[in-house]
Amino acid sequence: MMELLSPAGGYEALVAAVQSGADAVYMGFGAFNARRGARNFTDEEFASAVQYCHLRGVRVFLTLNTLVTDRELPAAADALRRANAIGVDAVLVQDWGLLALAREIVPDLPLHASTQMSLFTLGGANEAAALGMERVVLARELSRDEVREICAGCKAEVEIFGHGALCMCYSGQCEMSAVLGQRSGNRGACAQPCRLPYGVDAPCRGAYPLSLKDANLSAYLQDMERMGVDCLKIEGRLKRPEYVAVVTGIYRRLLDERRLPTAEESAALEQAFSRSGFTDGYWLGRKGKAMFGTRPENVPEPKELFARARETYENGKENRKIPVNLRLTVRRGKPVRLSGACAVRNGVTIALATGDTPEEARNRAVTAEELAQRLSKTGGTVFTADSVEVELDEGLMVSASAVNGLRRELLDELAARRQDIPKRRELPASPLPDAPAGAERMAFTVSIARADQLTEALLAEKPAIVYIPAELLDTMDLSACAGRTELCAVLPRVFRTADEQPLRAILERHPEVTSVTVGNWGHMPIVRGLGKTLRGDLGLNVYNSRAVAFWRERGLTSVTASLELRWQQVRDLGKYADCEAVIYGRLPLMITENCVTKNNVGCTHGAGSVLTDRMGAQFPVLCAYGCRCEIENGKVLVLADKPEVFRCGLRYGRLRFTTETAEECAAILRAHNAGTITADADTTRGLFYRGVE
Template identity: 55%
Template structure:
């Protein structure tokens, strides 16, 4: 069985283009809770009409509700999903863990898909989403062929792969660059794409040396060199790999482009539909058409091949022109229509003095039978069975084509052509009603709001470190409630010095199935050294941590945005959780504290988590030397090497709240000081500043604490 081809529908015009050109399914936005809020999207009437249009033609419709939502927005998001379900939407894509839990409870029959915004890249994470009721999991775009095959093999849910279109530099769901720079959150559908701007890779003198990330780097495509756009990836194109994907039983292949014009959707959908139908790779002409429709310095398949490096990067010239002839031809074909019709089988009976009947079947086995006027005995020329069949075949202008017709006609009868046409139209109308009828689904009362259990006093201070040298006797003397260190660095230490709090291992933010034996061994070693807890920022951490006896704490990578997300984590066995740093103070305060909650109150907040090692791309294997990206204003964004030879881009200025007291009155149980490129001495000074309420340093930011995000 070939995979489903899923096309973008950023507008009604793009939806028609996708359907006419061969899409098996479309994904679209309706309302305020989708990750492309800048697309045209659909009005209420357009959405209802889109469902009828698609379902009549056998095309599935998926609604994108894949943004983070606040507690105040959850009811509206539920109403949106309930309305879509009642209209017959085929599935809803979800990112927010709280919304996932709410939909699964209140709309138990509505199919849910785990969005790529959930940052799932292992079979363990995919299986976790499947166990939560997701029928499909959209895995990370950075997954290689081997990664995807392993997940397809091990996960009971359908797996969706991204095959064509724009690649985000950051793992989906983990990008805060647009939010922190301009207040427009990618997790809320408002990304301003700062990754497409120019940056310069620079060394940072006087900074502590980095710890080399664990594991060998992946093979590189291209040599290190100067790149003015080190965050701008080429578009993905996996047209030559479709047979591989079919062989691994991938359920769905997704095309990106809800912000693109309908002609682009028509061209790209048409090419991929032909390739899947004919089970082949693209011709030179088809590859040229894909590139002409839209590309950034050509295409890349680097992630699919398990390779990173400078060759994956490209830009689109500001003066790039759309291919007029290609787009004009695509537009004309779509406007003419008739490219996408549903084959039906007809059986008609025309007997003298008895109502004529017509039965119509579609490929799925639905059938309708209608009757019309009784034929009369012919006074002059009788109508033949062939003439009646020819009239029934005239389905032009409808969503159907007659694949086969059989007519039982008594000789010597007469029936006006208008009566035969009316019989056909009525049958097809009833068939359309049957094909577009919404399924019966339960809508149960929403569960009661989560109970709020805020911490009554000021939060206890915790700290996360990036290097073992930051763990000094002076820092231990500050008596933090927790000290968190990357798992691989704890496991490499000889011993953990005793102190009054607890040690917590930070699990890698990104890894692959092949890394899990090593991670499990590191957990055994770290536990033997004395850690009592683990900080998990991804659903894939749960299978790794079950049975270890370690306390489970949620990290910021889980994007906890509401109290129902905390309920979800409580159900999973979490003892506490860090809240999203995209929440402003009032939202942090009002969020129901189902679990003991933590917020980051100091440090360089992570802007991006990238599969590419940006230092290696631009300067070769010099990860131990501190580097930064410098933007056009001169702001420097430090690069922190992390597990798997990946990069975490840090904000240019640290979040600083020590000179304020309002963060102490938010009901938080813990407040985290996040140390990345600080020296050991700076870590101690900052910790003491938060004890004493010291004045702010010369360069700092309040982050999103006051302003929040769109």
């Protein structure tokens, strides 16, 4: 049966999840998880929580799924070691450097690829599996047909989100909270700017074009099981324990009874939490305005529903009774023996307790029925006697206290074995080799969004690399570029399994394009074997030196530093590959499956739209590959007038052209070459000096 995975943002929520029927829980401790706003757990609480869960047959997954700086890696390594020693069942990761470190220092600890890795293709899922990931958590935006295709071909387990909040942006690709408020969603501190009002090609007047309803896929559980989904995740580590209990309990019943939710259950799910109801739009492949909704402030608590929920797990309520088969042997002249067995994941736990030799009865001999009745009294434990067998020679006597003592000893032993910590290796982390020196001089590269931006005037300024969206290549005459610059194809940040072969075919048709970007795990099957230079793009979220080394080992010649890093952090990156950073242009804030433009003003056939917030700030919305859209920052990043950008050891500084005219593109590159670029009120320094939480 499909595993039901529930959130545990604190100890009470953990108990609520377990007592409501979760097969597994996901939880965090420390600073390295994608819900730092949740209460989370101290080390001691976490160890206790793992024991609590394992006793009841519930698995525990630790979330270490945030981006980590070089300075934070030692603490993250300590968290991995603690998780390994405590006996967690798996760790979710996003950061490439942390992934490489985990494989080295705790090689036996199972790893899951977090949804923050932005996995949405079969190729990407299998790349993660080839790295040793036991499970991949797919992007929420996939349809059921796309999930089915991945399940059929993926070499790892597949987990999907079944209930709870939907991010407007693809997980792992959102920079809106970071750029606008220094609170990084990639580091567990998202301020949820998508829940605020915006206008689309109009002033902000209270519409919420970025606020998606919560997902509710409770009607499709049997479909998921048939297609091979291994795990259904309930989102909500910031939610109340009562919410966890209500939602987990309903999904537990639906899975066990293999049925659709009743009207009463659907109403309870909506009462527990919703935003103008729910959506199943992505699952059904139906995007549009119907997927959007808000939650008014001061929504009254569903007191009756939550009170009933608390009754199911508070005050030591134990719903997770473990069936035990007991067998008592009482033979004349031999010690009394009590054996017991209970099921555990993929096996059976067996224990044995031995007592004194039984005495001859002086008055009345004990009966098998009396012994069975005593053994059945398992109250105060998580066990319940499922079957009791008694082998008894006639005429013997065994005291009630002796039987009770054997029962307690046996059940204690079974409990201890269920909580056994697996034997796993813990190895030292090998230091990174000395990194090559960074580049002494930074060359300028340019990326274009439209074919008309690549002109003779731009080429005359001799950009080191011109990045061109792969989907534009067939529409462009690139002969004028021959021998003048490196042409690099930019693969789309978001695509689907069906796009893999068409994208590869485009690259094969253009030998004049000598390099290609890798911005997602799913790009690797597309580019492998083409003989082109591979360059890491922004979508990889390269955040630390081990991440640079990780991608260099996989054949990348250069990587692009995360735009969340301060200049000192960029400077200190080990330059195991050439490093690039965006130093000019509008920073990408979101890439969305739902088209903001089409939903609100109708399709503009590539022209995009403009998003306006409450303060009047405007954000261009550009069309992206596959009828998706990319929201750009309203202010243009300018860094090349600052000396620090030239002290970072960067091989390349990228000028990211989006809304600029062809004439502006050439003029801006010319100003960079001449050292005359300047900042004004409409420009920003981004996060180059501020960094993020």
